[in-house]
Amino acid sequence: SFRLQATHKIAVLPGDGIGPEITKVALQVLEAAGKSHGEQFEVKESLVGGAAIDATGQPLPEETLAACRASDAVLLAAIGGYKWDSLPSASRPEGGLLALRTGLNAFANLRPAVVLPQLADGSSLKREIVEGVDIMIVRELVGGIYFGQPRGFSTNDKGHKTGYNTMVYSEPEVERIAHVAFDAARKRRKRLCSVDKSNVLEVSQLWRQTVTRIGKEYPDIELTHMYVDNAAMQLLRNPKEFDTVVTGNLFGDILSDEASMLTGSLGMLPSASIPSEGPGIFEPVHGSAPDIAGQDLANPMAMVLSAAMMCRYGLSLPQVADDMEAAVTSALDQGFRTGDLMSDGMKQLSCSDMGQVLLKAEQTSG
Ligand code: ATP
Ligand code: MG
DSSP, X not given: OOOOOEEEEEEEEEESTTHHHHHHHHHHHHHHHHHTTTEEEEEEEOOOHHHHHHHHSOSSOHHHHHHHHTSSEXXXXXXXXXXXXXXXXXXXXXXXXXXXXXXXXOOEEEEEEEOOGGGGGGSSSOHHHHTTOEEEEEEEOSSGGGTOSSOEEEEOTTSOEEEEOOOOOOHHHHHHXXXXXXXXXXXXXXXXXXXXXXXXXXXXXXXXXXHHHHHTTOTTSEEEEEEHHHHHHHHHHOGGGOSEEEEOHHHHHHHHHHHHHHHTOGGGOEEEEEOSSSOOEEEEXXXXXXXXXXXXXXXXXXXXXXXXXXXXXXXOOHHHHHHHHHHHHHHHHTTEEOGGGOOTTOEEOOHHHHHHHHHHHHHHHO
């Protein structure tokens, strides 16, 4: 068939630690998967985190933010390391990530927790419970109790010191996260569970009413509601009942870490932080793994899956995403593992050799 080739502008931020190693692999697999669908990527690498502090004194230089704003999507690897651990918290490498999220207004955090059958034994729960789990948690990232005013310390009338924070959500804040969640559910199994604490909290009552109202615009999506304490329990008791989950900042922080433990492998988990308009940020859940950096030992799969999420949720290239995910599955099916996933009978590979296996899997399927 004959069609025009599209070029997608990707801002790539390899960052620190294992970042550059896993970025190299992800870009190779992305390019190969794109090629088989006539899609091209224009890649511009920029500095962020400790690498940027060393070069410019800033964890997020102006130039980097400008390159991200001018892109269609941002692919970020990892930030931080021992070298910068003694810096005061205001000038740490991690500040670069917060500044980037704020700078792009990336208010929605998407974290999938998928248990691949090849890795189900790595979970902290029994195989029967986790095999087949495929959850997407959509967490509001820039509001709620982490940002609400008033906050602080005071002394009460009994002379006791008190600390306080405020959980607050406005209708527009809930509306926009609800839209992201319903859209995500539409790309999945069309079921959305909204998690709140509306039996106790007014802010949750507004959350529930608003999500329900937005849901009328998505008649094809089945919407349910659950209290957060019950959701925490059901995630361990029957995680397969969940498809897409939407929740606020605090509940989402806790539930997404809980859900990631169902999978049992930090090296396999991607994430996305996306705005209403403009480029989203796609990155692995794991950090810069300074203990294994520069040794070609890292598992590049979370980074490859982050690039796949970028294709699915940031660039609307679901077929490219499918191919990249299939390459990961194929490598696991063939028994290839990096050190973090090793078990008896498997073949241990370096990061770069895993890259070659993924590339080959991509080329034979695509
Ligand atoms: P953060 O930077 O988010 O604070 P962290 O300090 O909690 O992260 P990581 O940097 O993710 O933790 O590392 C935790 C452990 O997991 C380390 O022992 C690290 O080597 C290992 N690890 C993390 N990511 C990978 C990966 N992609 N491949 C192999 N091992 C990994
Ligand atoms: Mg760390």
